[in-house]
Amino acid sequence: KQEVTxxxxxxxxxxxxxxxxxxxxxxxAIYNLQWFRQDPGKGLTxxxxxxxxxxxxxxxxxxxxxxxxxxxxxxxxxxxxxxxSATYLCAVKNNDMRFGAGTRLTVKP
Amino acid sequence: NAGVTQTPKFRILKIGQSMTLxxxxxxxxxxxxxYRQDPGMGLKLIYYSVGAGITDKxxxxxxxxxxxxxxxxxxxxxxxxAPSQTSVYFCASNAQGTLxxxxxxxxxxxxxxxVV
Numbered sequence: 001k002q003e004v005t006x007x008x009x010x011x012x013x014x015x016x017x018x019x020x021x022x023x024x025x026x027x028x029a030i031y032n033l034q035w036f037r038q039d040p041g042k043g044l045t046x047x048x049x050x051x052x053x054x055x056x057x058x059x060x061x062x063x064x065x066x067x068x069x070x071x072x073x074x075x076x077x078x079x080x081x082x083x084x085s086a087t088y089l090c091a092v093k094n095n096d097m098r099f100g101a102g103t104r105l106t107v108k109p
Numbered sequence: 110n111a112g113v114t115q116t117p118k119f120r121i122l123k124i125g126q127s128m129t130l131x132x133x134x135x136x137x138x139x140x141x142x143x144y145r146q147d148p149g150m151g152l153k154l155i156y157y158s159v160g161a162g163i164t165d166k167x168x169x170x171x172x173x174x175x176x177x178x179x180x181x182x183x184x185x186x187x188x189x190x191a192p193s194q195t196s197v198y199f200c201a202s203n204a205q206g207t208l209x210x211x212x213x214x215x216x217x218x219x220x221x222x223x224v225v
Contacts, residue, residue, distance in 0.1 A: 004151075006151075034213065034214060042218075042219075043199060043216045043217065043218045043219050044152075044199070044216045046213045046214065046215075049213050089151060089152070091152075091214070093203075093214075095157075095159070095165075096142070096154055096157045096165070096167055097142060097154065097157070097201075097203075097214060098154060098168070099144070099151045099152040099153075099154075100151050101150055101151035102150075102151050
């Protein structure tokens, strides 16, 4: 049974800092891993999708890496901004798709 | 292209009532999912479907039923609503092919359900 864990549960940083969010999973036989952003009271927005054969994906200030053998992924956010404040969730795809509990990020001006 | 559409957006149910959350997607995706999200928590998988006529239980299926008679629709039914089913429900879909494929998952906007 796939278990997905995200650390830390919450993170508060000053504007401009670079930061790393962590995601770990127990079953490495995944098809892909995705990172999502969720704003309060809203749905989920996909940020980055990494296929199982890939090591990383980049989009603007975001970079996600995947180490399938160790069951880990990181989301790196460069030069954080107050608008980045949200909950970030990772999800891994086997036959179904399992989510971590998320990291609640606050970027202070 | 509407993506994933869920209805209703908000609903209040009395204990013991039944209702169906509707979900439809127009992207011809074979995989569809239902999740619930409790306050401050991640998403828990209720049921999923890999194609029309096929459904499977997720992490928290008790108290729910699903059907997948068409590729487009994946309704979620609550037969005897309980306060523990108060949550936000999200429907999602994606395409899935070979082991190394698997496209972005698309979510509906959510259905806020309160059982009193």
